[in-house]
Amino acid sequence: MDGAEDARRSRAILGTALRAPNGPTRRSLQRSWSNRASAPNLGPGREGNAEMMAVTREKIVHALYEAAELEHCLMCAYLYAMFSLRDGEGEGLNAEEAEAVANWRRAILGISVGEMSHLIAVWNITAALGAAPRFGRDNLPLAPGVLPANLVVRLAPFSDAVIQHFVYLERPEGAAEHDDPSFESAEVFSRHAPGVRLTPTGYQYRSVGEFYEEIAADLRRLTAQIGEEAVFCGDPRLQLTQAESKLPGATPVTNLESALAAIEHIVVEGEGAPRHRENSHYERFRQIRAEMRSLKAKNPSFSAAHPSAENPVLRRPPEPQGHVWLHDRDAIATVDLANATYALMMRLLAAAYGLPAGSDEKLLYVHSAVGLMQAMTPLAERAARLPAGPSFPGINAGMSFTAQRNAAALPSGPSARRFFAERIQELNAAATALDRKDPRCVTASNVLDALRSKLLAAFDADAKAVQTSA
CATH class of the missing domain: 1.20.1260.10 (Ferritin, core subunit, four-helix bundle)
Structure with a gap:
């Protein structure tokens, strides 16, 4: 397959x-x-x-x-x-x-x-x-x-x-x-x-x-x-x-x-x-x-x-032992996007918990988080098939699941929607820059582009509704 x-x-x-x-x-x-x-x-x-x-x-x-x-x-x-x-x-x-x-x-x-x-x-x-x-x-x-x-x-x-x-x-x-x-x-x-x-x-x-x-x-x-x-x-x-x-x-x-x-x-x-x-x-x-x-x-x-790295990282850790510091350019770009996609997924889930049940925005955030998981999967699979770098011969890269310094929910409202709109566009732009000959890159890019369109359309409609009511 x-x-x-x-x-x-x-x-x-x-x-x-x-x-x-x-x-x-x-x-x-x-x-x-x-x-x-x-x-x-x-x-x-x-x-x-x-x-x-x-x-x-x-x-x-x-x-x-x-x-x-x-x-x-x-x-x-x-x-x-x-x-x-x-x-x-x-x-x-x-x-x-x-x-x-x-x-x-x-x-x-x-x-x-x-x-x-x-x-x-x-x-x-x-x-x-x-x-x-x-x-x-x-x-x-x-x-x-x-x-x-x-x-x-x-x-x-x-x-x-x-x-x-x-x-x-x-x-x-x-x-x-x-x-x-x-x-x-x-x-x-x-x-x-x-x-x-x-x-x-x-x-x-x-x-x-x-x-x-x-x-x-x-x-x-x-x-x-x-x-x-x-x-x-x-x-x-x-x-x-x-x-x-x-x-x-x-x-x-x-x-x-x-x-x-x-x-x-x-x-x-x-x-x-x-x-x-x-x-x-x-x-x-x-x-x-x-x-x-x-x-x-x-x-x-x-x-x-595949021989994926144990505990891959994108930068030299304070204690290098037990980590694999990635150097391959394609691997770094892929892992970076996979990590950022995962981080936005968690931010959306956190935001959903600050919104009341039954609201359209809560449903939008949860479904968008699911979509981000689906974009993350092909990226993570690709990372496992790319070399870690010349310092680690025979070892492949891997998604590092880098955690955010603060994953708490953003204050709900227009500022959060602006944050999410900016971020999904950044992820989409990074995905289009990956190798278009790799089907996994194409899949991730298509999913992110669809999510970008969906989120921006929803945010635009919400902004227009606020302006109309005002």
């Missing part, structure tokens, strides 16, 4: 996945979760310490900000591995391998869309508590201690080690899975902070599921302390709903029941717990691992992915 067809397919799958209903309903998900014991899982070294039981809105919001960063970083890591996958027999695969890798691409894309759904669920819970959701994150790889030491997140191409790492990250509690040695942290950190603290600190947890168990327990305790109406005081219109996205996470959170259902959606889809689900992220990564081992047994030289 050629690059143009591959890019078209990726865009179609992504758009369908983000807009179509997917997975069980919130009503079915909440049954077992809401009936669980309300006692929190305090983690090692925290049992029986009454002083550590204090729970505040600030503490829960702090934890939700970490949850948003965690889901966001996992999504980027999964996408990076997917972008590195080879495509068809034209890229060195035999027929059986090509079919398997195409299936893996679809599976990882589905998992990444699931992480986006989890991220929206976390944002909605945060908004329900009266706080502004967190859209930013640290740049990858995460520095030691940002998350508990056994959770390592970095950008790496698809490989045996990477898939084992993904299995480990999504494992249910009690699963006999170990992280790949190449991802194990050399240091062990503890977040234990003795005594009562007004300043919130991170939870100490061993798995993603355990982390969400603690958030759920704290929500129950705060509700018992001050009442459900006081806890869930945020304006429900300032959330994403099914009117903007058909992802399961885009369901309003208005009370404890809906908050716990949102958390169970994350845990059940991600880990396959508290009950086994064949379609969980954990099980899908396990299936990919088993198929990869089978293909390698038949062909020891089988390589499913």
Whole structure:
């Protein structure tokens, strides 16, 4: 399959996945979760310490900000591995391998869309508590201690080690899975902070599921302390709903029941717990691992992915070790545009959370963000096929997902619309300057041009309506 067809397919799958209903309903998900014991899982070294039981809105919001960063970083890591996958027999695969890798691409894309759904669920819970959701994150790889030491997140191409790492990250509690040695942290950190603290600190947890168990327990305790109406005081219109996205996470959170259902959606889809689900992220990564081992047994030289860089960067980092500094001109231009496209996508999603549900502008921003994802995909795939530069022979580039210094929502109104209009035109101009012989460049340019026309037309119509009313 050629690059143009591959890019078209990726865009179609992504758009369908983000807009179509997917997975069980919130009503079915909440049954077992809401009936669980309300006692929190305090983690090692925290049992029986009454002083550590204090729970505040600030503490829960702090934890939700970490949850948003965690889901966001996992999504980027999964996408990076997917972008590195080879495509068809034209890229060195035999027929059986090509079919398997195409299936893996679809599976990882589905998992990444699931992480986006989890991220929206976390944002909605945060908004329900009266706080502004967190859209930013640290740049990858995460520095030691940002998350508990056994959770390592970095950008790496698809490989045996990477898939084992993904299995480990999504494992249910009690699963006999170990992280790949190449991802194990050399240091062990503890977040234990003795005594009562007004300043919130991170939870100490061993798995993603355990982390969400603690958030759920704290929500129950705060509700018992001050009442459900006081806890869930945020304006429900300032959330994403099914009117903007058909992802399961885009369901309003208005009370404890809906908050716990949102958390169970994350845990059940991600880990396959508290009950086994064949379609969980954990099980899908396990299936990919088993198929990869089978293909390698038949062909020891089988390589499913291009040799993309680990942790690529566009400028020399303060600590170069563990990064690949890109020097190839085409790779730099491609990664730069992919990163900028991703950044505008996040800005639009942040802006959508500042607008009331049902508004045309909110819907425009969410749909434009989906479109930017579809433009980003062929650019990221192209980057994985370009050389990193002469300093790194045999290593390809890769999208670095550079984070914005401040990803908070822009003040809504004409100034935000002007900002977005300027930015989409800048992205469109950069896309037209890329190699027009590469189908992936053409696809990205066409998508960005269509988004430019759509956004500018909507902004122009809005400006004319304001002038008329004045």
